[in-house]
Amino acid sequence: MKKVNLNEAAEMFDQLNDELEWYYNKETGEFDFYNLEDKSMNERTKKEFKAKCWVALPSRWDIHGYRIMEDFAETVNELRKQDRLFRALGGKGAFRCFKDALHDIDLIEDWYKFKHEALKEKAKVWCEENKLEYVDEPRHCDSSSLDSPPNSAKISPMKVVVTDYIEPDLDFETKKLAELGVSLQAHQLKFRPEEEVFQAVKDAEVIVVNMVKITESLVSRLDKCKLIIRHGVGYDNVDVEACTKHGIQFAYQPDTSIDDVAEHAITLIFACARHLFRARKTLETSSAAGKWDFSGLFPIYRLDGKTLGLLGCGRIGSKVFQKMKGFGFKFIACDPYISDRRKAALEAEGMRFVDKETLFRESDYISIHTLLSDETRHIVNDETLALMKPTAYLVNTARGPMVDVPALARALREKRIAGAGIDVFEVEPPPPELELFDIETAILSPHMGWASEEAGWAIRVAILDDIVAAAQGKPARCIVNSVKTFTR
Numbered sequence: 408m409k410k411v412n413l414n415e416a417a418e419m420f421d422q423l424n425d426e427l428e429w430y431y432n433k434e435t436g437e438f439d440f441y442n443l444e445d446k447s448m449n450e451r452t453k454k455e456f457k458a459k460c461w462v463a464l465p466s467r468w469d470i471h472g473y474r475i476m477e478d479f480a481e482t483v484n485e486l487r488k489q490d491r492l493f494r495a496l497g498g499k500g501a502f503r504c505f506k507d508a509l510h511d512i513d514l515i516e517d518w519y520k521f522k523h524e525a526l527k528e529k530a531k532v533w534c535e536e537n538k539l540e541y542v543d544e545p546r547h548c549d550s551s552s553l554d555s556p557p558n559s560a561k562i563s564p565m566k567v568v569v570t571d572y573i574e575p576d577l578d579f580e581t582k583k584l585a586e587l588g589v590s591l592q593a594h595q596l597k598f599r600p601e602e603e604v605f606q607a608v609k610d611a612e613v614i615v616v617n618m619v620k621i622t623e624s625l626v627s628r629l630d631k632c633k634l635i636i637r638h639g640v641g642y643d644n645v646d647v648e649a650c651t652k653h654g655i656q657f658a659y660q661p662d663t664s665i666d667d668v669a670e671h672a673i674t675l676i677f678a679c680a681r682h683l684f685r686a687r688k689t690l691e692t693s694s695a696a697g698k699w700d701f702s703g704l705f706p707i708y709r710l711d712g713k714t715l716g717l718l719g720c721g722r723i724g725s726k727v728f729q730k731m732k733g734f735g736f737k738f739i740a741c742d743p744y745i746s747d748r749r750k751a752a753l754e755a756e757g758m759r760f761v762d763k764e765t766l767f768r769e770s771d772y773i774s775i776h777t778l779l780s781d782e783t784r785h786i787v788n789d790e791t792l793a794l795m796k797p798t799a800y801l802v803n804t805a806r807g808p809m810v811d812v813p814a815l816a817r818a819l820r821e822k823r824i825a826g827a828g829i830d831v832f833e834v835e836p837p838p839p840e841l842e843l844f845d846i847e848t849a850i851l852s853p854h855m856g857w858a859s860e861e862a863g864w865a866i867r868v869a870i871l872d873d874i875v876a877a878a879q880g881k882p883a884r885c886i887v888n889s890v891k892t893f894t895r
């Protein structure tokens with residue numbers, strides 16, 4: 408087996424950079440990786456792209472591994488010495504093996520998702536030319552041969568406070584951070600008075616928040632805090648402007664539940680279509696009567712040929728589009744803020760962009776995937792519901808306040824629309840008197856779109872990475888406000 412030395416590896420990385428050019432739009436200066444499309448990532452990616460030195464991790468798909476396993480440790484250590492290593496690409500397998508050893512390096516996970524077939528072909532040719540074995544199998548990797556990164560010097564001791572969390576415990580985070588000399592204190596302060604929250608977080612340099620309200624009056628008193636991380640996607644409980652005003656970086660985790668919310672929206676669409684909630688009742692009444700009684704269950708329409716309207720076509724909306732392509736839908740979307748580039752790409756795949764009124768009028772299923780803003784608050788109201796077909800369904804997995812619930816309840820009771828699938832509520836959990844509880848055409852779930860084992864771990868790891876980055880003086884992965892570097 409030929410050994411890959413550093414020069415060859417560097418050459419290979421340049422080739423990899425050539426590959427990356429496929430995804431780099433020189434006109435807009437933006438990268439076209441969908442998952443990495445947030446602005447902060449673009450900024451960093453652009454800067455590092457110019458620096459021309461990346462390390463590819465061998466991975467399950469081995470598109471960037473090119474069988475450099477045996478020399479990987481050597482290469483990494485050498486590059487580390489030269490201070491030339493700052494970003495690694497890899498799939499899940501590689502990450503599991505190398506995450507600890509490379510924890511001071513930016514890791515891009517799931518790289519293989521991007522046009523991996525084309526890259527694989529290139530990888531095979533390259534390996535052949537270089538008399539290397541191309542491996543397309545999961546491989547056992549051992550990170551023990553990598554030098555421990557000189558992290559102890561880089562990581563500053565730091566206090567992290569979690570205001571509230573949904574995990575059974577935070578032992579995983581506590582242990583990982585303790586190894587780096589970072590202390591973590593976890594509380595459950597949801598619904599607790601602000602003063603109590605303040606007492607818990609006042610000395611924290613990093614605050615991780617789930618549902619606790621982070622208000623201006625709280626933020627203005629946080630002398631030590633440099634980073635607030637929201638556990639999840641929506642951040643309506645955090646006053647971002649106040650964070651910016653007080654020089655606190657605010658980060659969130661927008662990309663750990665995309666598949667899950669999309670799957671949940673699709674589940675609700677299907678559950679609506681097949682009247683799943685009433686179907687169970689039909690079964691029970693038929694069983695009690697000893698004969699089938701389908702009254703109340705029909706009509707049922709097949710999905711093929713129907714129109715699915717996406718209100719908002721960002722990360723989750725377009726994932727629903729991708730996943731639903733095989734069911735024969737016509738797709739329309741309303742998204743006034745989508746970039747021309749993404750719009751054109753989605754149009755090329757069969758999406759038709761329309762205005763809001765057309766979306767409500769033409770859709771057989773409307774699935775909401777916008778962000779909550781003044782513009783989208785109660786975007787589903789008497790007026791827009793009046794545009795919908797009597798056979799149409801509304802699905803909301805985005806945010807509760809987008810739907811005027813009394814208006815929806817009236818439309819459902821008066822059979823002006825056929826049904827609704829609702830995962831999110833204006834007040835959570837909703838009060839027992841929520842009108843929708845009494846309406847059988849409303850299929851309801853407890854704000855669980857985000858949930859899956861995979862998403863749960865992905866978000867924990869992503870938050871941990873942000874904390875480690877902060878301890879190293881680096882910016883978080885997905886920053887919401889304009890505080891890019893730590894000012895305190």
Ligand SMILES: NC(=O)c1ccc[n+]([C@@H]2O[C@H](COP(=O)([O-])OP(=O)(O)OC[C@H]3O[C@@H](n4cnc5c(N)ncnc54)[C@H](O)[C@@H]3O)[C@@H](O)[C@H]2O)c1
Pocket residue numbers: 640641661664668718719720721722723724741742743744745775776777778779780782783804805806830831854855856857858
């Ligand atoms: N149910 C859950 O558990 C759960 C979990 C995660 C996210 N969410 C919610 O899902 C929603 C979508 O998240 P995402 O990650 O896809 O966000 P995103 O930012 O990727 O996409 C939102 C899209 O909405 C568009 N938009 C903004 N204003 C609009 C308007 N007035 N009309 C139409 N489109 C508009 C934006 O241009 C963007 O393309 C958010 O509201 C988020 O809070 C819910």
